[in-house]
Amino acid sequence: MRVPVLLSTIRxxxxxxxxxxxxxxxxxxxxxxxxxxxxxxPLFKKQSFLHxxxxxxxxxSFHHSTRMSLSAIKQALDAAIQQVEAARKxxxxxxxxxxxxxxxxxxxxxxxxxxxxxxxxxxxSETVTATDANTQITKLALFSWNIDFMLPHASPRMRxxxxxxxxxxxxxxxxxxxxVFLQECVSSDLEDIGAAPWVRKGFVRTDLDSKNWAxxxxxTTTLVDRRLKVGRVFRAHFEKTRMxxxxxxxxxxxxxxxxxxxxxxxxxxxxxxxxxxxxLESLAQDPPYRPPxxxxxxxxxxxxxxxxxxLAGDLxxxxxxxxxxxxxxxxxxxxxxxxxxxxxxxxxxxxxQAAPELRRLYGCSRMDKVWFCGGVTVxxxxxxxxxxxxxxxxxxxxxxxxxxxxxGWVTDHLGVWAEVRVV
Numbered sequence: 001m002r003v004p005v006l007l008s009t010i011r012x013x014x015x016x017x018x019x020x021x022x023x024x025x026x027x028x029x030x031x032x033x034x035x036x037x038x039x040x041x042p043l044f045k046k047q048s049f050l051h052x053x054x055x056x057x058x059x060x061s062f063h064h065s066t067r068m069s070l071s072a073i074k075q076a077l078d079a080a081i082q083q084v085e086a087a088r089k090x091x092x093x094x095x096x097x098x099x100x101x102x103x104x105x106x107x108x109x110x111x112x113x114x115x116x117x118x119x120x121x122x123x124x125s126e127t128v129t130a131t132d133a134n135t136q137i138t139k140l141a142l143f144s145w146n147i148d149f150m151l152p153h154a155s156p157r158m159r160x161x162x163x164x165x166x167x168x169x170x171x172x173x174x175x176x177x178x179x180v181f182l183q184e185c186v187s188s189d190l191e192d193i194g195a196a197p198w199v200r201k202g203f204v205r206t207d208l209d210s211k212n213w214a215x216x217x218x219x220t221t222t223l224v225d226r227r228l229k230v231g232r233v234f235r236a237h238f239e240k241t242r243m244x245x246x247x248x249x250x251x252x253x254x255x256x257x258x259x260x261x262x263x264x265x266x267x268x269x270x271x272x273x274x275x276x277x278x279x280l281e282s283l284a285q286d287p288p289y290r291p292p293x294x295x296x297x298x299x300x301x302x303x304x305x306x307x308x309x310x311l312a313g314d315l316x317x318x319x320x321x322x323x324x325x326x327x328x329x330x331x332x333x334x335x336x337x338x339x340x341x342x343x344x345x346x347x348x349x350x351x352x353q354a355a356p357e358l359r360r361l362y363g364c365s366r367m368d369k370v371w372f373c374g375g376v377t378v379x380x381x382x383x384x385x386x387x388x389x390x391x392x393x394x395x396x397x398x399x400x401x402x403x404x405x406x407x408g409w410v411t412d413h414l415g416v417w418a419e420v421r422v423v
Contacts, residue, residue, distance in 0.1 A: 098237050099239045104207075104233050106118075107206075119230070139422075142179050142180075143417050144313055145183070145368075146182075147184055151399065152399065154188045158188070158189045168417070169202075177228050184314070185218060185220065186218050193205065202225065206224075206248060214244035214246060222277045228252040229253040229256055238289070239292075252272075272305055273422060276300070280316045284318060288321065290315070291328075297311055301374070307422070308376030309374055309376070314367055331373045332378075333371055350366075350368070350412060352414065353386075353405070353412045354412045378421075380417075380419035387409070388409065
């Protein structure tokens with residue numbers, strides 16, 4: 001989830017589907033008609049971590065006539081809490097132990113059968129052309145984007161998000177291999193991802209369905225360039241979570257030319273790069289669970305066999321301790337390492353496209369990040385996805401009317417992108 005407070009757990013009065021289980025740990029007392037300003041809101045533990053005096057993001061405006069009221073938010077929260085328990089996946093349906101690696105398959109598209117199949121070695125896939133196989137991969141491009149699961153019209157929004165990703169990926173040089181992290185996917189999102197021709201042609205994927213998600217509602221999924229040799233794929237479902245969160249890991253061998261020869265025989269001189277897609281615990285709660293979640297992810301990122309590692313996703317950085325979680329575990333922050341500063345409009349990834357009333361109350365924040373460690377470094381970092389709207393005009397209008405938004409945006413988050421070099 002994304003928002004600084006309840007922001008990503010609460011949406012306008014209508015819900016696309018049952019709300020996430022994390023809402024079960026909230027009460028309607030968190031929202032009142034006389035809301036406290038964001039810098040002293042009780043969920044912030046009376047400490048400001050947003051830029052003092054910033055009540056909205058630069059370049060944005062509010063539609064006061066259509067702005068969602070706090071009473072409507074409260075009603076939505078009440079309804080969501082009632083739906084949450086029925087949607088929670090029971091422990092008996094979970095095939096994993098908390099905090100332990102849970103191995104899972106990954107999938108490649110079979111052109112002949114026109115279906116996704118379990119992949120044993122994606123580099124031998126028929127969809128990797130001779131030209132692709134001979135391209136010297138020198139860098140990785142990592143895209144991470146949280147696609148709001150509670151807004152209506154899931155499929156039109158995901159299709160628009162995929163179109164945006166396709167355009168950006170098409171502009172990269174052929175020497176750059178691509179990895180895509182998505183958070184807050186619902187089941188229909190997985191179907192839309194699997195149906196996209198450019199995904200079928202160019203990527204392997206970690207999930208065809210929600211069976212490896214602890215939540216019965218939403219989860220994370222990862223796409224990996226088919227030119228990369230994928231090794232281990234596993235999830236670590238956090239023990240310390242009230243919201244069924246996890247970290248999804250994919251190991252790739254880099255560069256591909258050192259991982260497999262032209263006849264498909266394995267070589268031993270490639271380097272293992274571990275990729276971690278995660279959606280950390282939301283809200284400011286006592287005790288906080290983001291610190292142990294990051295500690296667990298960092299442990300897997302630093303295993304002896306791993307040359308370098310990258311972590312990205314919606315990190316729900318809303319409290320003062322969040323600013324130093326990466327350094328506490330020996331990780332570097334891509335945005336900060338390239339000269340970015342906290343509390344700046346240039347770094348914010350949430351708020352610009354949130355419901356206006358929530359933006360007015362809580363401002364913007366840097367929720368989405370890229371961290372790294374070991375033998376990788378980030379040469380470039382940027383946000384993407386601003387002002388991306390659904391394609392259909394009637395759907396755009398419904399989204400605007402539904403939440404009082406300025407536009408029919410696909411999500412309330414901006415994505416983050418990093419160009420990575422293995423060293």
